Amino acid sequence: MAEIQLRNVCKRWGSFVGVDDFDLTIADREFLVLLGPSGCGKTTTMRMIAxxxxATSGDINIAGRRVNDLDPKDRDIAMVFQSYALYPNMNVYDNIRFPLKxxxxxxxxxxxxxxxxSAMVELDEFLHRKPSELSGGQRQRxxxxxxxxxxxNVFLMDEPLSNLDAKLRVSTRAQIKNLSHELAVTTIYVTHDQxxxxxxxxxVVVMKQGIVQQVGTPTEIYDKPANTFVAGFIGSPAMNLMEGKLEGGTFTGENVEVAGLKGPDGPAVLGFRAEDAQITNAGEINAPAYSVELLGDATMITVRAGxxxxxxxxxxxxxxxxxAPAAIAVAPTICHLFDAESGQRID
Ligand code: ATP
Structure with missing residues (x-):
């Protein structure tokens, strides 16, 4: 059993704040992902747990024990990094065995x-090979x-897939998902890949400049982003965000007018996802097509609005x-509203 508690954890170097007031309980066997752009403090958070x-201040507890003053080796944590850090002179068997020795x-x-x-990661056949005789994906395994x-008790993984090519990343990702299900060990996983x-x-914990922006299930983060940063970071493509003003429940901006919204009058940001809107005859957005992209399963139309x-x-x-003129239907039910100044979601 390994619940991890982070209580007001901060990391400062001089006046620079790398991680600010991180406060979260990670449940036993939970798979928690720290997500954010480069430099947002994800790796630092993980390194403090390891x-x-x-930590400059705050408490880190693992399985009910404060570990701030414990050596890494005494924390019962295993780490996987993006650089595989295998011993080149040892074969696969001895590399895997090394921590036991x-x-x-x-x-x-x-x-x-x-x-x-080795069976769990399907390496049984490669036990006698040296790391140099393996592919990148096999080395990561x-x-x-x-x-x-x-x-x-705890797995920490720092961008373990980032050195793999796109195809291998997808299959190794599925393998990690399957493994985590099988192993049921508390896992913290760092990535910038949404x-x-x-x-x-x-x-998922979404971070920006050392500050936690939102914590939620993938569905919560996707369906109800807490602010424009999260909205613009999650989803492929990311949420459309338009500037304008809200007056009496109607949002107006360049080439866009959407009625039937709820929110205070004033400057606002209106968001919606590309897959939630439709091309139509008479829409809330009317503008010439800026680009037309054939994706195979859909055609992506881009216009300039807001x-x-x-x-x-x-x-x-x-x-x-x-x-050519394009009209896009944007029903109020698919819209997300954010405060123009703070970027926070308006519910
Ligand atoms: P990446 O995805 O690029 O690894 P990250 O989100 O993991 O980014 P961190 O490595 O946690 O980011 O770094 C957070 C911030 O702290 C960065 O701005 C980084 O420059 C800074 N930082 C990290 N280590 C130190 C250090 N030893 N001294 C000063 N600043 C540091």
């Missing part, structure tokens, strides 16, 4: 544990097996030309 970085696990347990861990073999976050997480480029997914057979 004990590789000292270091931890002085009784010799007679080694073979069964190495074989179990050795790194995973080396973490699994320890049977730790698709990875959405597909893997029980809950000071931004706004995308809508039309039927895959829909055809139009750049510059």
């Amino acid at each position: 004990g590789l970085e000292e 270091v931890r002085k696990v009784p010799q007679e347990e080694h073979d069964a544990r190495v074989r179990r861990a 050795v790194a995973l097996a080396r973490a699994i073999v320890r049977e730790p 698709i990875e976050a959405m597909t893997l997480a029980d809950r 000071g931004a480029l706004v995308a809508v997914k039309a039927h895959k057979d829909y055809r139009t030309k750049i510059g």
Whole structure:
């Protein structure tokens, strides 16, 4: 059992705040993803949990024990990094076995544990190869097996897929998802890839400049982004965000007018997702098509509205030309409203 509690955890270097007041309880066996752009403090947060970085203030508890002053090796955590950090002179078997030797696990347990861990990541056939004789994906699986073999209380994974090519990333992602289900160990996973976050997480923490922006299930974050930053970070494409003003429930901006909204009068940002709107005859957005992209399963039409480029997914057979008038139906029910100044969601 390993619940992790982070209580007002901060990391400062001089006057620079890397992580600001991180406060969260991660449930036993939860798969938590820390998501955000480069430099937002995800790795620092994870390194503090691992004990590789000292928290400037706040408490870190693992399984009911304050670990701030414990060495990394005493925290019962296994880590997987983007650089696989395998020992080049050892074969796969010995690489996976290494943590058992270091931890002085009784010799007679080694073979069964190495074989179990390597079977879980489908490396059984490669046990005698050296890392240099493996593909990138296979090396990453050795790194995973080396973490699994320890049977730790907590897994920490820092961008473990980022060195893999796009196709391998998708299949290895599925494998990590399956493994996490099978192992049922509390896992913290760092990524800047929102698709990875959405597909893997029980809950996602979205961070920006050291500050937590939102914590929620992938569905909550997708359906109800807390602010324009989260709205613009999640989804492919990200949510369309237009500037304008709200008056008596009607939002108006360049080339856009949507009635039937609820919110205070004043400057506002209106958002909607490309897949929620439709190309129509008479729409709330009317503007010439800026681009037309055939995606295979849909045709993406982009127009300029509310000071931004706004995308809508039309039927895959829909055809139009750049510059031809486009009308987009934006029902109030698909809209998200945000305060223009703070960027916070208006409910
Ligand atoms: P990336 O995806 O690029 O790894 P990240 O979200 O993991 O980014 P962190 O590595 O946690 O970001 O860094 C957070 C911030 O803290 C960054 O602005 C970084 O420059 C800063 N930082 C990290 N380590 C130190 C350090 N030792 N001294 C000063 N600043 C640091």
